[in-house]
Amino acid sequence: DIQMTQSPSSLSASVGDRVTITCRASQSISSYLNWYQQKPGKAPKLLIYAASSLQSGVPSRFSGSGSGTDFTLTISSLQPEDFATYYCQQSFSTPPYTFGQGTKLEIK
Amino acid sequence: EVQVVESGGGLVQPGRSLRLSCTASGFTFGDYTINWFRQAPGKGLEWVGFIRGKPYGGTPEYAASVRGRFTISRDDSESIAYLQLDSLKTEDTGVYYCSREGTHWARAIRQIKVFDYWGQGTLVTVSS
Numbered sequence: 001d002i003q004m005t006q007s008p009s010s011l012s013a014s015v016g017d018r019v020t021i022t023c024r025a026s027q028s029i030s031s032y033l034n035w036y037q038q039k040p041g042k043a044p045k046l047l048i049y050a051a052s053s054l055q056s057g058v059p060s061r062f063s064g065s066g067s068g069t070d071f072t073l074t075i076s077s078l079q080p081e082d083f084a085t086y087y088c089q090q091s092f093s094t095p096p097y098t099f100g101q102g103t104k105l106e107i108k
Numbered sequence: 109e110v111q112v113v114e115s116g117g118g119l120v121q122p123g124r125s126l127r128l129s130c131t132a133s134g135f136t137f138g139d140y141t142i143n144w145f146r147q148a149p150g151k152g153l154e155w156v157g158f159i160r161g162k163p164y165g166g167t168p169e170y171a172a173s174v175r176g177r178f179t180i181s182r183d184d185s186e187s188i189a190y191l192q193l194d195s196l197k198t199e200d201t202g203v204y205y206c207s208r209e210g211t212h213w214a215r216a217i218r219q220i221k222v223f224d225y226w227g228q229g230t231l232v233t234v235s236s
Contacts, residue, residue: 031217036153043205043226044153050214055224067216087153091221095169097143097155 002026002090006100012108017078021103023071023088031067032092038102039084047086048073083107110134110225114206117230120196128230130189130206138162138184141209143223144191146232148202158209159189174200196234203229 003026013019023033031051036044046055048064051071061076075082088100116128130142141164144156157170159180168180179192189206210224 031214032220034220034222036223038153043207043228044223045226046222046224049212049222050217050220053212053214055222089153089223094221095155095158096171099153099155102152 001096002029002093002098004088004090004098004100006086006088006103008103009101010104010106012106013078014108015078015080019075019078019105021073021086021105023066023073023100025069025071025090025092028068029090029092032090033064033066033071034089034091035062035064035073036087036089037082037084038087044087078105080107110208112206112208112225112227114204114227114230117204117232119233119235121236122196122198122234124196125192125194126196126232128191128193128204128206128232130191130227132187132189132208135208137187142180142182142189143207143209144180144189145205145207145223146200146202147205147229148199151202156191156204193232196232198234201232201234203231205229 005024007022033051035048037047038044047058052064063074065072085102085104087102111133113131120126140161143158157180159168159182177195182189206227207223208225210222211219
């Protein structure tokens with residue numbers, strides 16, 4: 001199975017900050033990488049697919065990059081509604097689908 | 109409007125069974141693969157399994173952690189997918205989500221599978 005590792009596990013930042021979360025796959029997954037946002041008590045929401053494509057309706061301050069084994073999710077200017085937990089997920093070799101352990105973004 | 113709703117969670121003793129339902133609307137249910145996920149309290153997302161849509165054979169696949177204990181089925185006439193949980197363990201406690209598996213086009217890789225519509229989740233608590 002492909003293992004996904006995110007860093008950091010948690011992150012404190014302020015409104016207006018630029019934030020980057022990284023995700024590393026245990027083997028090359030090309031661009032078969034998605035990012036999800038989850039707020040407490042809610043279901044995950046698709047943000048980015050295929051490493052860098054923005055899901056419809058997602059604000060343009062979210063962006064993704066990378067291919068192979070290393071990927072990043074960037075929020076260019078944090079808004080209050082962005083404080084949540086973010087997960088990467090690989091769709092390269094399935095089943096199983098695998099997720100990173102999550103990055104909790106908290107208000108500083 | 110696409111909607112997905114889970115139901116059937118609750119408190120159950122170890123070793124007992126429970127059946128969860130995933131009721132969908134707003135799309136041609138039979139054409140889509142439906143995935144199940146779970147999230148233990150304070151933990152991350154874990155894929156549980158899926159059942160393929162009719163065009164792909166309608167067959168299920170499972171995570172190793174639940175294979176042999178959980179069974180996924182579907183009733184396309186009612187637009188419902190089921191997750192049968194047998195021989196439950198305390199470590200099966202968590203919120204269970206179902207999701208539609210969509211396919212997005214991306215220039216570099218052509219197509220990629222995504223989880224585009226999720227239910228609100230249903231809580232399963234396994235405790236004596």
